[in-house]
Amino acid sequence: MSAGATNVFAGLSLVLDRMSERRDEQAWLAEQAGCGEARYLLLDPSGESYLLRDAESLRWLSGAERCELFAELPTSLLGIADGCPHFLLALDEGHALETLEERLAARRIGLREAGLRLPTAEAGLFAYAKGLAHWQRETRFCSGCGAPLERVAAGHRMKCTDASCGRLHFPRTDAAIIAIVEYEGACLLGRQAGWPKGRWSALAGFVEPGESLEDAVRREVAEEAGVRVGEVHYHSSQPWPLPASLMVGFIGAAIDPTIDLRDGELEDARWFTPGQIVAGLADGSFAPPTRLSVSYQLLADWLREHAGLELDALTT
Known part of the structure; x- marks a missing residue:
């Protein structure tokens, strides 16, 4: 990955200490929950959180607000960031969510939208909390x-x-791979029938039992597009709690570029040269994967390496 680039939801360890070694210390946890700097992230039963009404920032509850509104709810420690303990509060169906929006002067937001709008650290904290809350419910x-x-x-x-x-x-966490495959100056991208017109993305799929990540890349690309892959190299990873995955990105080299859409999962798959991508972006016939996904970084880095092009500049 290029210097300074970070996948959405990733990089949380740079700002958050999860304090995993102290999760069983009840006295310490009570002290953290009771301190004046404690912050609480609310998640509703659908996994949405709350933004400040007039700003692109999460609406954190203070300790006093938590005691007043949700004293009966159990909390889950997320960790310490900026010297402040951060906790998760997962609401249940019994809470009046619309009334709560008014009370907090906030608006609800889903993780997909938040990942494109929130600062890096807050997006990562939201993803962490959503993944943990989903596991607790299930x-x-x-x-x-x-x-x-x-x-x-x-x-x-x-x-x-x-x-x-x-x-x-x-x-x-369910491991999944996502890979951009290259062959003689072109990259393999696919699209599903329900996607927006012109949308193309790297191929992805879940890892099966007894399978390495590299072998999962080879199997998934062969199953979805019929393309045989040889060498596979790690690129980067991304938390993907939608609802409970870890996306692991790879770059693969094709042995046989023949496309055969054998399993019907993809509507189409094609080889794209940098020139074809540039032309498609210019005339509107090609739409890159959303910036939310590691697929965007895979394509961006591939274009930079093979053609000296910046995908960000081409899409703005």
């Missing part, structure tokens, strides 16, 4: 014995309430 019963689970470790583990079982459950 993980309510022990997969070993079926007993109810209780939240422990500041919201980062679930423990079986059956003493004879006591199994611990940890947040899960």
Whole structure:
């Protein structure tokens, strides 16, 4: 990836200490929750959060607001940033969300939109909180014995309430690959039928059991486009809690460029030269992947390396 470029939702470790080693310290957690600098990120049952009404920034609750409005809700520690403890508050269906918008002078926003509008750190915190809240909602019963689970470790583990079982459950992430494949000065891009007209993107798919990330690239590209891939090199990764994935980006080299849309998942797949992309951007027949996705950075870096072109400049 080019110097200074960061995938949306990534880079959170530069500003946030997750304090994972202290998640079981109840006294310390209570101290953090009670301090005047504590901040609380609200998520509604659909996974949306709240922005300030007149600014592109998250509407964080203070400790006093949390005690007044949601004292009964459990909190989950996100970590320490700028010397302030940050927590997640996940609302349930019983809360009057429209009334809450008025009370907080805020407006709701989804993660996809927020990723393109919020500062890097806030977008990353929103993604982190959304992924954690989704896992908490989906993980309510022990997969070993079926007993109810209780939240422990500041919201980062679930423990079986059956003493004879006591199994611990940890947040899960579904690994997925996304790859730009190249061959003799062209790159392979595909599109799905439901996408906006002219939209093209790198190929992606989930990793299967017993499969390396590199082998997943080869299999997915072969399944979706019929193209055989040889060498595969890592590019970058991106949290993708929509709802629970990690996108791992790669650059692959094709052995056989023959396209065969065998499984019907893609509406079309084509090889694009830099010149064809530039011409398509100019006449409106080509739309790059959204900047939200690592696919955008994969294409941007490929164009820079092969043609000295800046995708940002071409799309503005």
